[in-house]
Amino acid sequence: MFDDSVRDECGIAVAAYLGHEAGGLETADPVDAARLIPGMLLDIQNRGQLAAGISTFSPERRPLIRTHKELGAVSEVFKLADKVANKALMQRLAGTIAIGHTRYSTCGADDVSYAQPLERVHGKPFKWFSFCFNGNVANHQQLAGKLVSEMGYHLTRPDSDTELFMHYLAFQQRGQRKANWRKALGALCRVIDGAWSLALINAAGDLVVARDPVGIKPLCYGFRDGYLLAASESIALQNMGVRDIVDVAPGTALIVEQGRLRVERFVPERRPAHCFFEWVYFANVASTIESQSVYAARARLGVALAELESETVTPDHIVVPVPDTSKAAGDAFAYTLGLPSIEGLVRNRYVGRTFIETDDRAAKVRRKFVALRGILQGRKIFLVDDSIVRSTTLAYLIDYMREEGGAAEVHVRIACPPIMAPCFYGIDMSTIGELFAPRFTDKPTLQGELPAETRRAMADAIGADSLNYLPVDKVASAIGLPQRSLCMACVSRKYPTPMGRQLFRQAQANVEAGITGGRTTMIANHCG
Known part of the structure; x- marks a missing residue:
């Protein structure tokens, strides 16, 4: 991510x-x-x-x-x-x-x-x-x-x-x-x-x-x-x-x-x-949580995503996972479609976190990644990422791959459902207004894919040729646990604790009242 x-x-x-x-x-x-x-x-x-x-x-x-x-x-x-x-x-x-x-x-x-x-x-x-x-x-x-x-x-x-x-x-x-x-x-x-x-x-x-x-x-x-x-x-x-x-x-x-x-x-x-995002993004890919391998779960997410693919695959297509947490899903996506998974984006692992903390997102992209022109030029790219939260930096990354890498097309594929709601359990996405997907759809699509016109509007917003997400109902089987045993509140809007449900109602009220920024709380800012 x-x-x-x-x-x-x-x-x-x-x-x-x-x-x-x-x-x-x-x-x-x-x-x-x-x-x-x-x-x-x-x-x-x-x-x-x-x-x-x-x-x-x-x-x-x-x-x-x-x-x-x-x-x-x-x-x-x-x-x-x-x-x-x-x-x-x-x-x-x-x-x-x-x-x-x-x-x-x-x-x-x-x-x-x-x-x-x-x-x-x-x-x-x-x-x-x-x-x-x-x-x-x-x-x-x-x-x-x-x-x-x-x-x-x-x-x-x-x-x-x-x-x-x-x-x-x-x-x-x-x-x-x-x-x-x-x-x-x-x-x-x-x-x-x-x-x-x-x-x-x-x-x-x-x-x-x-x-x-x-x-x-x-x-x-x-x-x-x-x-x-x-x-x-x-x-x-x-x-x-x-x-x-x-x-x-x-x-x-x-x-x-x-x-x-x-x-x-x-x-x-x-x-x-259990927080499903551990398997999607947070956890070390070599870890096992609740007896389920993080690597195997991400690979199955990639397979499930590939099985939805409607784009006509040609010899010009390649798969480029966004380093590093998307690699397992990207590799499995590519294998399922019979395409090469290539490191067309090389991550600079020697740039410290403080160095890349800048408001200039274009500069942030260039400092963190190198687009390999010899790999990307003239190719149709399936860019596989683990999730989209706010989308702002992803848009710069797509533009960078076109301008610096010479990519002919960039088709974004997300091995996770749309993030539709804040997290109140320790992930720094606390308001509906900061999220990308709720700008295009009012409620989660709990079964099946988003409507084609919604996906088209989303793709246009980030400068991609197309965009697709993994449906909510595909996640639990990929992780290997029953959906009822997972916290998927950020994609389903179904919270596992009373205060989570109360804070989400407050988040919705804030949107209706035009309140933006900060964090969703009943009174004021919190966290530790």
């Missing part, structure tokens, strides 16, 4: 030494947890490049919890290019439990104070904790208002979901006796509406790794050499040598107390609502 790319909020990683309970060996180092985190975060840095951090627990040092976090990529934050600096940092962070985080916020400041993990210091060890999470609190505004006006709290970062989460977690630990984690998480779910995966350590040596009640955000775990390892994506565990990887069930938590692990359900089982 290069259409003003949407951003997921973050990724989490966990390492906790459990010894023989986790298949530990006598040679395993019990204080090596911190050294495992940077590599795991590197594998899920597709989820966030703005900031990274780590918190560790060790009973052998005065600060029982120690936190390190900075703005920048994982390699920068953990000094991976400087062996001496990295070694010193890892020694300082040595401990038996570590949690890590990589952030790409949907909003909130690009400031280190928003980086995670977020530590809350307290004199009582069970009330002193650090935590990180991946997700979004949909009812942020209501909860923030309650904290301030009814409970007497002060929010130093009022737009931060993380600080909001911290206060509600701390509230569950009020009193002189440590709360039961299962009951605390259950109470939290009665208050918070949204999507989240959570990792928390406290200064008593507890670890909590939990997933929201409907499992919108992914989370998995496994064991290696005495360590419990958990992460937002399986690739982080696979590359650590974990072979038996288990998805954390929605509404359940891994809880470690006094070195013993248990898995507990903290809310009654509900119908799951």
Whole structure:
């Protein structure tokens, strides 16, 4: 996706030494947890490049919890290019439990104070904790208002979901006796509406790794050499040598107390609502989520898209996937039609994110991609992308392929249905007005293709010769899960939580009232 790319909020990683309970060996180092985190975060840095951090627990040092976090990529934050600096940092962070985080916020400041993990210091060890999470609190505004006006709290970062989460977690630990984690998480779910995966350590040596009640955000775990390892994506565990990887069930938590692990359900089982966009775009292509391979799902999306093709294929046609997340779908699309899939667009992987953040979209296209004229000139291109959100940058990319690449025709094929509604669960598309597809159609087409005249108008708007999307009813079978177990709210307008439905009604009201810009909230801006 290069259409003003949407951003997921973050990724989490966990390492906790459990010894023989986790298949530990006598040679395993019990204080090596911190050294495992940077590599795991590197594998899920597709989820966030703005900031990274780590918190560790060790009973052998005065600060029982120690936190390190900075703005920048994982390699920068953990000094991976400087062996001496990295070694010193890892020694300082040595401990038996570590949690890590990589952030790409949907909003909130690009400031280190928003980086995670977020530590809350307290004199009582069970009330002193650090935590990180991946997700979004949909009812942020209501909860923030309650904290301030009814409970007497002060929010130093009022737009931060993380600080909001911290206060509600701390509230569950009020009193002189440590709360039961299962009951605390259950109470939290009665208050918070949204999507989240959570990792928390406290200064008593507890670890909590939990997933929201409907499992919108992914989370998995496994064991290696005495360590419990958990992460937002399986690739982080696979590359650590974990072979038996288990998805954390929605509404359940891994809880470690006094070195013993248990898995507990903290809310009654509900119908799951896994974010389908993980398979379409967000997740690392090598990951597996809910036992479904991301690569295989994207390939099947490409096959399904090809089976709809009405364009007469000639020897002049080639398929060009938009790098990098569209490659699996593009290759499968090409194979199904008997066409070559060619890297006609080469991505410049050495241009940093900050360098390409510019309002000049034409310059952004040229800095990020090179159109290979020797490949594209005179050819009819099937340009395969994973989705269209806003369309503005895609239009520049098509123009660039014609002018610089010499493409004779550009036919855009999208391996995803039209994005018809905002996401309130952690993807930075919060208003209907910013979206491309609702400008051309009033409601989702839940079965079959969009009408031909609608697709023609869309293609004209972005300067393409033609445009087609994958229908909504083709997605679930390509992913390999029942449609009823997926959150597809952004394409179907059917939200899995009460606040999601309420916010969508507000988004529609904003459109009718001519309110544009900002984010859809009941009162004001939010997110973390």
